[in-house]
Amino acid sequence: MRDYQRDPKAMAKTLQEFLSGKNISLKHNEGLDLVSRMLGYSDWNTLSAEISNEQPGLCTTIADQDVSDSESPYSPQDTDKFVGYYKQDTLAPMRIFRKDERFFCKETTQPPVEFFQKSDVTFSSEFSHAQINFVLNSMGEVTGLIINDAGDELCWERIDNNIAEGLISTLERRIKFKQPQAGSERALVNLISGILSGNPNYSEMEPKQALALREQFGMLHTLITEAGALESIKFINVQNDGFDAFHVQHELRKFLWVIGITPESNKIIRAWVNAVE
Known part of the structure; x- marks a missing residue:
C-alpha cells in the first residue's frame, strides 16, 4: 500500500485512470489539485512544498538546499537571459532567478525550487521531476517558457518586471485581507x-x-x-x-x-x- 501523502502523484494518476474508465476527463494537474484538497491542502503547490519541507535532502528554501555535486558544462552567467517573470492563465506570476551559481523557479507565495541546466534552453528539477524549456524568438530573445510535468505542458509568457511586481503585490494583499x-x-x-x-x-x-x-x-x-x-x-x-x-x-x-x-x-x-x- 502506497503512502499517498508522500506520493500524491501516484494517487492522482490512479484517480485519473479510474475516472477515464467512466468517460470522465481529468487532466493530470487537475488531479494533483484535487488530491491535494482531499488531503487538506488548498492546492498542489502547497502540498508539494509541505512534502519538500518534511523530506530531508529535497529542495525547500534557498538556505536549506544543497548544491548539486555534479559538474555542469554550462556557465551560470549564461542563464541570466532567462531571469525574470512569467505569467500563465492564472493571476500569480512565476519568478525565475539565479543566486550565485544556482538557478531557481518560484511561484508566488511558494518556496523556490532549484532547477539544473540540461541543455541550452532546458532545465529540470530533481524534486518535482518537472522540466522547463525556454522559448526564444528569431533574435534569440526569451519570450516565454513551457513546463512539462508528467506529460502536461503549461505555457508561460514572459512579462515586464514592473507589471509582475504589481500583480504579486495585489495578490499578496488579496490573500492577506x-x-x-x-x-x-x-x-x-x-x-x-x-x-x-x-x-x-x-x-x-x-x-x-x-x-x-x-x-x-x-x-x-x-x-x-x-x-x-x-x-x-x-x-x-x-x-x-x-x-x-x-x-x-x-x-x-x-x-x-x-x-x-x-x-x-x-x-x-x-x-x-x-x-x-
Missing part, C-alpha cells in the same frame, strides 16, 4: 445558472475554460441539477494562484467552487467544483 476579485461571485452565479438551465454562456469564458466545460458538460449538468436549486454562495478565501474559493449551497448538497476571472473583461479563466461532504 481575503479580498475576492471584483465580479468573481457574479461570474460564478452565471456559470452555475447556465449549467442548471443547460445553456451556459460560453462567450463569458476564456477559450480553454469554454472547451473544458463543453467536454465535461454532461457530467457537470447531472451533478449540479441533482443537487437542487441554488440557495446561497459564501466566499471562503483567495487561493495561491489568485483564484477565489466559494462554498455554494444547493437545496440538497453543498459544493466548493474555485474560479478566476480576467481583470479586464471578467471572463472566466478557469473554474472547477468539488462536492463538500
